Amino acid sequence: MMQIKSFEFNLFGEKTYVIYDTDSREAAVVDPGMMNERENDELSSWILANELSVKYLINTHLHIDHVFGDEYVEDKYGVGLSASIDDEFLGDRIAQQAMMFHLNVNVADAVKISNPLVDGEVLFLGTQPIQIIAVPGHSPGSIALYCPTGGFVVTGDALFQGSIGRTDLPGGDHSTLLRSIKSKLFVLPDETTVFPGHGPATRICIEKASNPFF
Numbered sequence: 001m002m003q004i005k006s007f008e009f010n011l012f013g014e015k016t017y018v019i020y021d022t023d024s025r026e027a028a029v030v031d032p033g034m035m036n037e038r039e040n041d042e043l044s045s046w047i048l049a050n051e052l053s054v055k056y057l058i059n060t061h062l063h064i065d066h067v068f069g070d071e072y073v074e075d076k077y078g079v080g081l082s083a084s085i086d087d088e089f090l091g092d093r094i095a096q097q098a099m100m101f102h103l104n105v106n107v108a109d110a111v112k113i114s115n116p117l118v119d120g121e122v123l124f125l126g127t128q129p130i131q132i133i134a135v136p137g138h139s140p141g142s143i144a145l146y147c148p149t150g151g152f153v154v155t156g157d158a159l160f161q162g163s164i165g166r167t168d169l170p171g172g173d174h175s176t177l178l179r180s181i182k183s184k185l186f187v188l189p190d191e192t193t194v195f196p197g198h199g200p201a202t203r204i205c206i207e208k209a210s211n212p213f214f
């Protein structure tokens with residue numbers, strides 16, 4: 001069975017998720033935002049306690065608040081980064097992103113993609129699928145992770161409860177984002193639970209009915 005665990009890390013209140021299959025115990029760490037040892041321990045001790053084997057490290061996009069913990073997860077679990085190549089330019093500019101947000105933090109200058117993900121691609125945890133859905137707009141390479149057997153989708157910073165991602169950062173585009181959400185997310189089953197990159201979970205039917213951007 002496909003399940004998901006959420007954590008909230010770093011000064012941006014970023015949501016880190018672990019998607020896992022309860023049969024094979026295989027897991028994907030999504031957007032690890034840990035910024036310090038305490039946050040690293042919170043994630044890794046939960047993974048250890050649940051006897052999970054980390055198979056994937058996935059970023060929904062390569063903004064700095066979603067990648068603080070990438071290096072830790074790569075080293076700890078021996079996995080490379082899976083993300084869209086369309087956000088590679090952001091991964092190359094982690095140091096500049098830190099400066100832009102006036103962050104004086106110890107962060108890798110760049111994050112490198114080992115496994116480029118494309119729209120429509122399917123990854124598996126055991127026999128359970130994770131469908132990659134391109135949702136450009138917040139950033140060019142933003143992706144959502146749809147788990148049909150779990151009935152949930154991880155939307156990164158594309159769609160939030162009652163809101164959508166900002167589009168004023170490099171490569172962002174407002175009309176592209178609206179189109180992505182309408183044509184790629186609002187077509188998912190109504191009862192699908194949405195786990196966004198910030199803030200509380202919601203459902204597709206709730207956002208279709210009441211998100212003020214639509």
Ligand SMILES: [Zn+2]
Pocket residue numbers: 061063138157
């Ligand atoms: Zn973002």
